[in-house]
Structures are given as C-alpha cells and as structure tokens.
Amino acid sequence: MAVDGENVELIDRKLSRTSIISDVGSMKIEAEDELSIEDKHSVQKWGFKVRDLYKLALKFYKEKEGKAVHLSYDDKLKLVAYTQQVVQGPFNPDKQPELGVLDVIGRDRRVAWQALGSMSQVDAQLAFVNRLQELCPLFDSFVEANKRDCEEKKRQLQNERERQIVEAERKALEEELLKQQQAEQARQEYQRRQIQDALNQQTFTQFKAYAEQQYPDNPDQQGVLIRQLQDQHYHQYMQQLLQRPLPNNNMPNHRTTTDLATADDNEKSQLLSNGTSADADESEDSQEYSPISPANMWTRKDIREFKDAIRREGGDSIIKVGHGETVTVRVPTHEDGTCLFWEFATDSYDLGFGVFFEWSKPESSQVSVHISESEDDDEEEDEEDDDEETLGDDLERGSGQDGTVGVGGGGGRSSVSRAPMSIVVPVYRRDCQEEVYAGSHTYPGAGVYLLKFDNSYSLWRSKTLYYRVYYTR
Incomplete structure (x- = not known):
C-alpha cells in the first residue's frame, strides 16, 4: 500500500x-x-x-x-x-x-x-x-555510551556520599575540639580569676596606700589607679611564672599556657590558699627562712613628671650607670616598715633590673649604692652557678632549695662568709626609658634588699638612672 x-x-x-x-x-541500576x-x-x-x-x-x-x-x-x-x-x-x-x-x-x-x-x-x-x-546498528553504541555514563554517575554519587561522610566526621571532630577548647578556656579563665582575686587580696592594702599618696583627695581616681596596678601586677606575675624554669631542668624552658594549666596547678593552689607561691621545695636546713612571696610590678606613663620630681628632690636619686657596670642599691629593712616600694626610669635607653633579698641582719638603716664592673659580675655568676650545682646543706654556700644563693655583703665579695640570698625579681631588661617602672614587696623578714640596675650588656652606652625607694607599714 x-x-x-x-x-x-x-x-x-x-x-x-x-x-x-x-x-x-535519573536511571539507576538497582542491583539490590x-x-x-x-x-x-x-x-x-x-x-x-x-x-x-x-x-x-x-x-x-x-x-x-x-x-x-x-x-x-x-x-x-x-x-x-x-x-x-x-x-x-x-x-x-x-x-x-x-x-x-x-x-x-x-x-x-x-x-x-x-x-x-x-x-x-x-x-x-x-x-x-x-x-x-x-x-x-548504531543503537548498540548509543546504549553502551549511556551505560558508561550511568556507571560514571553512580561512581560520582558514591564518591559524593563518601565525601559527605568524611566531611560530617571532620565537622564532628572540629565541633568536639571546639568544645574542648572552650572548656579549657573556661577552666583557664576560672583559674585566672582565682589567681587575680588572691593577688588583689594580697596587694590591696599596699596599692591603696600608694593610690592615696598619689591622689589624696580623689577617691575615684584612687580606684582607677588601684585597678590599673592590680592588672599590671597580675600580668607581671604571670610573665614571671611562665618564664620560671621547670624543675630538674638546668636549661631555660618557657612554658606555654597549657603547660601552666597543668604543671603549675600546685603553685596556683598554694597561691589561692595562702597568697604566696613557693619557688621550690624547701630543704630541712633552710626552713628557718620564710618563703619569698612574689613582688608586685607595674608601670606608669608619667615619666616626665617623675623625673622632674626626682630632680627637685635632689640627693643621690640620680645615678649615671656606666657602660658595662652594674649598680646595686642596698636597702635594709626598717623596723617600722612592712613593705618596700621602688620606682625608676632612665633618659634614653633600657636598663636591666632585678631585686634580691639578703638574709642578713641589717647593721644600719642607711641606703647605700655600690657599683661593680662587668668582670666582677661574671665572676659572681660563675660562683653562683657552682653554688647551684652543689647540693650541700651549708647555708654559707647558699645551698637552700627555696631560691636562695650565697653572695657577699656590701659592694664586694667576701671569701669568709656569704649571706644566703633569695631572688625576688629576676634581672630582665626593662623599657624604663618609655614609662616609669614601679613595684613593691612585703618584707619576708629582717634583711637587706638589693636593687640591681644592670648595664653590663651595653659596651658603649651609659644610662642616666632616676630612682626612688621607700618603705610603708
């Protein structure tokens, strides 16, 4: 048809x-x-x-x-x-x-x-x-091409499912790590508040007395200054705690925040319980010495006013620290005082500063200044290293495990006897040309404070030092 x-x-x-x-x-080979x-x-x-x-x-x-x-x-x-x-x-x-x-x-x-x-x-x-x-006959090739296309889509779908599973597991792991980090941050923040509250209770009286001296008729400004001093004191304390060497390790070891949260739990507990932090376990022969509490350190921005006040006061409060020299200001404890305060600044360059406490009965209440060359300091450091390696019980050798070392009295070294010494503030370079560095320390007992202004690292520059020390009840 x-x-x-x-x-x-x-x-x-x-x-x-x-x-x-x-x-x-959308076609799928449903083998199942x-x-x-x-x-x-x-x-x-x-x-x-x-x-x-x-x-x-x-x-x-x-x-x-x-x-x-x-x-x-x-x-x-x-x-x-x-x-x-x-x-x-x-x-x-x-x-x-x-x-x-x-x-x-x-x-x-x-x-x-x-x-x-x-x-x-x-x-x-x-x-x-x-x-x-x-x-x-081309139909066979058409079906084969679609078969490969379906297999490829099925493979991509399987890969996408696997990728989604891996991505879900990764997100779950990240969420778990984030929760752990948040929990750790919350724990550290809780510990920080505890430590800061304990430090504030310990230093409130001292800071209040200092604030009343600075602003006699301004309670609001006194409160602001007290809070600033407390914050600066906390940061200074934590910095010193992080830089403290770990036990049984002669090499410097700077601890991280995580290390601090674990290795220093005992120190924090002791600080929260009695307001002090022991540097090490006390030996039986050094138990007669009270433990050294941490010093309070803070800074102020009124460096120009401070220098003008020191110049008006006159006296020996302005010292030229030569290159390669270390100036030691010896301040005996006063029978009418319970706490030592210090303030210092320089003109143009930084300066090393540290505080030590010599466990010796003061012969007078006069403040004296001693200058030593860098060679003397090097020899003293060598002797102190030898003393630290010696674990004997002779107090004249400075063998106490509570941070005391043997040093000579006065401005030189004594070959006969050395009074044990405790480190209150380690010697570090301070940017005292930019702001006033100040601090205080409660008397641990009768003895002599050694305020060391270290310029031994400078080969060419001398530094002009402005300082003031006084005691309070």
Missing part, C-alpha cells in the same frame, strides 16, 4: 505522542532489587533493566529518526504498535473510538496493533528494542 510523505509524518508524531521519555540521568528473568537477561546483555532499556530506545528513535535512522512505513507501524501495546495493553476495539472513513493511517495502525495479540508489556518493550537494533 502506497503512503505519501504526509502520512509518514503523522505516524512519526503519533509515535512521539505515545512515547514516554524520561531523563536518562529482586529482578525478573527478563530483567536479569537484559542487565546481563545491555546493562539496563527492560524498562530503562525501552526508555533509551524511545529516546534514541526520537533523536535519530530521519538523521541516523531511516525507517520504512511498515517498520514505523510496527514500532507504533509496540508502543501502544506497552501503554494500553492488548488491542480492545470496545475501548477505541471509531475511525473516520478516510483515516487510512489509523486503520493500518490498529491492524498492526491487533496483530500483536496478547503480548505482555515486557515482551512488547523487548520487541521494540530488538526491532530497533535490527533496523539501526
């Missing part, structure tokens, strides 16, 4: 209307599901179940017909019949509308559909696929 080109086009449009096209990217015999054979041969393979065949026909696929009228009728069998099942004339007298294509299509008889939906789908494969 001859059919013109218009009728062929009508068949193509009918085939497109009865086709159900789905996105190939229970497959029918037809699906198993289809998966084994093509890599797809019958339903997905049929959708691929419809997609291929729609895209390639007229381009890579050229079918005859009879072949198109058969393919349309297969699609009708898949969508509506076997032909039932009672359910079909009557055709017009001139609808030749409709009658041909129904004849082809009726010829399929009771063919099942799966068989109709397979018949469509097989017929298309016979008519166009």
